[in-house]
Amino acid sequence: MMNDTEINDFNHHTSATASKMSLVNPQKVYTLNETIRVKIVLFDHKNRPKTRGGDMLIVWMRDKTKGAALAGSVIDHDNGTYTGTLRILWAGHAVIRAGILCTREKMVFMQREFKKGYVGKNITCLFHAPNLTEITSGHMDHTFLRMGQVCNLTDKHYGVPLYCDKPKKNGTQCSHWTSINSVPFVRMTLKPNSEWFLKTAGPDTLPGNITVHIPSAPNPTLSSNNPCSRTNFRHTWLSNPAGFFHNSTWRPLSCFNYITGNDVDRCLANRTLRMFGDSTVRQLLTFLFKYQNLTWRIGPKDTSSNFIPTSKWYSYSEAHNKRFHYTVFWSPHGLPMSFEHANRTAIRPSFVHLDEIPSGSRDIVLINLYAHFLFFPLHMFKVRMKHIRLAIERLLRRSPNIKIAIKGPHYFVTHDPHFSLGGMWGPVYAKIIRQEFVALYDRVIYLDLWDMLVSVENANIHPSEQLLMTMLPTLFGYVCIK
Known part of the structure; x- marks a missing residue:
């Protein structure tokens, strides 16, 4: 890709409005558990077919009347054509859409900017x-x-x-x-021939859609009878898709969970939920504070809508449940997060915190690195994930009963293209995580939220309260035995 020559000629770039999607071997009706395939042919802004791959695409289908949604997967044939596959998991109908998550040209442009020394934070x-x-x-x-x-x-x-x-x-x-x-963001300074980069901020949806019909069946959805708490963690890394929505409820494909607030209290009793990440993980702390009747102990408490922390939120924060005697805390994952006058202790990377967890711990650990790394070259993320993986291996040796979950990238729309690519690089970061943790698939949970948020077309980098209400039960479904 780095040898591409016409990167600054916008007419050569992939155009979502000119591209086309069609059903492969269309049928009048489809049945549960059948696979639907769509062919996607990409064209540039002069309506010329693309003859090479490298664009990043997404496909998904929804039935809003049933609160049903599912993300599919896409195969790149390296010739300008792609195949999207979607598994039918509910009866009724489904509207299929496709979008260009990121063009090849945008990816090449950002790689070159990073190579020239651009970073998105001062x-x-x-x-x-x-x-x-x-x-x-x-x-x-x-x-x-x-x-x-x-x-x-x-x-x-x-x-x-x-x-x-x-x-x-x-x-x-x-x-x-x-x-x-590390608070101020750095806007990209573009030359006149690079201003095309600002033409689009987020994923571009292909025009039109495809509607398919699935006859009613005795069991209107396909789901598992195996409790998530008893499933092998390997399934969380390998399940494709990770799950689907039905009746506005997220259903993991490899298992089922039904977790109540009382279940969470009993699960966390006499334990600590340790969360490391950015503001999207900090949201989970304030959500639990509200719904689990916690007492705030340490750190800035104020939040705006959707539990988004407000000013100077980036310091260690902690809440406690007195009745069940458990603690929930959030700590920033370290640079390149946003900090203001933060000392060496405050900017400790998450792997340092992991090494401080004592032997024999039964605690629950949630780790997420993503959004702030989007402003820096990819190799920095790779190195940090290796540090975390090594720390987790040490932790599992001294605390084999601890529960550890890695929260993967989540889908969102970039509103200001002056700052790197935002959520459009999610699959790249997910691949890095999967490759780094391949030897730990049986020991570590992977919270694959990408499919969840693609399927409902999430736009905000900070998911809504309704989505937070879906994410946390997904975590607790794997770590809490009912």
Whole structure:
């Protein structure tokens, strides 16, 4: 891809409005558990067929009258054509749609921007010496070591690359580093021939749709009789699709769960739910605070709609249930998250926290890294996931009864294309996670929320309260034995 030549000629780019979708071997009616295939042919903005692959597509189908929705999978034939596959899991009818998640040209463009040194966040390092304070630029990529006059703070940053420009004031040294700021986002500066990048902000849906009919049956949906708490965790990594909605209720394909608030209390009794991630995981803490009658202990409490934390939310937060004696806490996953005047302890990466969990723990751990890494080159995410995987292996050896879940990327729409690609790179990050954890499929739960949010066309980076009400029971269904 990096050798593509016509990247800045918008007429050569894939056009959703010019592209076409059709049924493969169409039938008048379909039956439960049958697979529907659609052929997608991509065209550029001059209505010329694309002759190579590399575009990232999604397909999904819905029956809004039944609260039913399902995401499919897409095969790239590397010639401009794609096959979408969807499994029929409910009776009635379904409307099939397809969209271009990200064009090949956009992916190439962002890779080149990262290679040229663009990052989407402005990191600054604060140095404090007696009667002296200085702020310098910070970097997280090893390429900045070549600049020469930098403080290599990697060792102080728990082995995660961190380089700060050396302070210039006499008496201020690298050893005087105290804290980090990483709040401001950095808008891309585009040349006139690259302004096409701003033409579209999110996934582009192909015109039209396909409606299929599925006759009623004694059992109107296809679902499992096996409780999720008793299923092998491997299924959470391999199930395709991960599940589907029916009656506005999410149903994992490989198992079933029905979790109430009382079940959650009994499950968490005398334990700690440890959550590491960004604001989308922080939402889960405030959701549990509201619905599980928790007492707030530590950290900023205020939230706006959909449990989105407000100002200076990015510090450790904790709540407690007195009756059942359990604690729920959230901690940021470390840089490149947003921090303001955060010291070395506050920006600890999540794998450091994992190493601090004591032997014999029966706690529940939820980890999510995604949105903030979208502003940085992919290799940074790969390295961090390796750190986490190694920490999890150590944790499982000393605490074999602990429950660990990795929350995968979630689908959302990017509203401002000035800042990288947002949710359009989800499948790339999911693939990295799956490859890194392949040896732990039997020991670690994978919360595959991508299918869930694609199927209902979620737009917001912070999912709605209704979706949070679906995500948490999915987690607890695997870790709580009823």
